[in-house]
Amino acid sequence: MTAVSPRIGAAELVVTREDGTPLSHHDVVVEQTRHAFGFGNIGFDLIPHACGEADLSALAEDWLGLFDTATLPFYWGRFEPERGRPDTARLLTAARWFVERGVRLKGHPLVWHTVKAAWVDPLPSDEVELLLRARIAREVSDFAGLIDTWDAINEVAIMPVFDNEPDGVPNAVSRLARELGPTGIVQLAFETARAANPSATLLINDFDLSARYERVIEEALAAGVAIDAIGLQAHMHQGYRGEDWLREKADRFARFGLPLHITEVSLVSGALMPPHIDDLNDYVVDSWPTTPQGEERQADELERMYRALAAHPAVSSITYWGITDDGAWLGAPIGLLRADGTRKPAYDRLRALIRGEWWLSPTPQRTDAAGRLRIEGWRGRYRVTAGSASAEFELGAAADPPTTIRL
Template sequence: MRVKGHPLVWHTVQPDWLMAVGDDEVEPLLRAHVREVVADFADVIQLWDAINETVIMPVFDNGDNAITPLAASRGRQYLIRLAFEEARAANPAATFVINDFDLSPDYERVIEEALDGGVRIDAIGLQTHMHQGYRGEEEILSIVDRFARFGLPLQLTETTFVSGDLMPLEIEDLNDYRVDAWPTTPEGEARQADDIERHYRSLYGHPAVESLTYWGFTDAGAWLGAPSGIVRADGSPKPSYDVLERLIRGEWWTPPTRVRTDDAGRIRVDGVAGSYTVASGDAAVDFEVGRGVETSSVVELTA
């Protein structure tokens, strides 16, 4: 299972003692923290959200923190460069992602300025928490198409669908929504399963989309107390779990298959994009089926 680190730099989670430290002291501490964490976990984590939610970072006003003042005084792009350069210095082989929930043109401008400034970004993270209901294929794909213009892989980093009552649309900051109980319901579970299937199918087929991370496996301890997992709090699977299992392990997973060559010693492989190994006896060779490629190159195996 591939492990991802989230995130290295953010303005919301920090030790309390950092609040008493000024910008001139926060910056070297932050640099050291990024380097140490990436280096310490280099044997486990090769994929990181390097910096999270930079659009709002310099002007965040929903709680005091030590990062927002640093971003305001040094500049947003200064923090982005800090995160990526310190992280890459600690592990040059890792993949580092910029991530945000603000998918407006403001985020596009942030990315454009960073790239123009020479920051090496490996992938673009797009959050899609949909506690207020599925935005639909047309809206989500239009967002993906906008960010695909950068030519970088897109990671749908935080996908959420609830299986209970939907959050009211008038809530602007999802963190402001508080209820005593938010149970999963049969009707909500059916809606969640349908929404997840539509969402995954549409994004799986998009050539710019590299990965999709579902945000929260279980309802137990879920963000905002929402019934957003694909299993219930007691561990029993919801219909959405069955949908994902059917799609991933059924339609999109190529199981080990034994085939016979033709008279010329050739085999035909039909499968989804990904990594494959063909083996005969003790000999084996790896090959790739690329996204958006209908036919793959020929590989030779000498037994």
């Protein structure tokens, strides 16, 4: 198996019968069931299917055939558009659907100044803070055990200065961030979420990968905020930025000694957005089609990007931002499937990596006299099967002691 060295684990297994005697000179089958590395995508498109509102079986099959980690939407303004009426039951149903299929989940985001609840804006800051804390605690508590990873705060680097007042009412979350300061709003998010679920994995997340974001992280850590991982966004609607760019960003943020999650990444399979556009949201076109040439470019760049990111030891997950062009962010052709559901070359290229080159398919092996066998592959969850008996184990670092598998 050819793979990326920071991801490889090796283990010596001792396979025994139920009574503890070695399963000597016996044929078994070893297969991988999930990567330790998170290969993710947004799960937004599958919520209607998970809730029984629409039959999207083909889309679900393609999603589950490639990804093992899903991001679910908790944008305050959409999750609770009317005060006191959150969409909890529906999202719980969707979360259970994913978990039942072995998918890890992350909630996105708990605190963000965009797509926030408009009914909060006219309220005084002290009430906004109480409501925001209550919202964080509610979501983290209600979904504990299903969603234990959260983008605790999103895009705080620009949050205090964000200016978006379409209704003439100042943005309440940005206002609170200005009053508390970047460190204060980060503390609010992390401490409230941590109190609601002490075992949660909490991320700070941003698209601004400049020194400004580094300062936010530095100051939060210095203030004692327990950040579990750093989220880095990299939407590439204006073109692939290249392996050197990816490595430079990963190297720079790796200095904090925390896992790096590539939380949002995308590549276009059609015409590229003009380079003079500063805010991607400002680019609005009537139609943005995928093209054959663009699809080939997307597939090539996608493979290069995944190989570069997976090779970096600090990176622990990659979440591609959308599986289909149908309803894709900004209307851009960034999906791995066309709007009609057919697969682009990028889907097949990524599947050849994740479920091919970087995956151990069911493989026959034979134990020795002591019931031993050696496994090497990408770290993650594996299964050993002998006849009708099977057991799962975690493949970790090569230095781990022998693992006894009792069938």
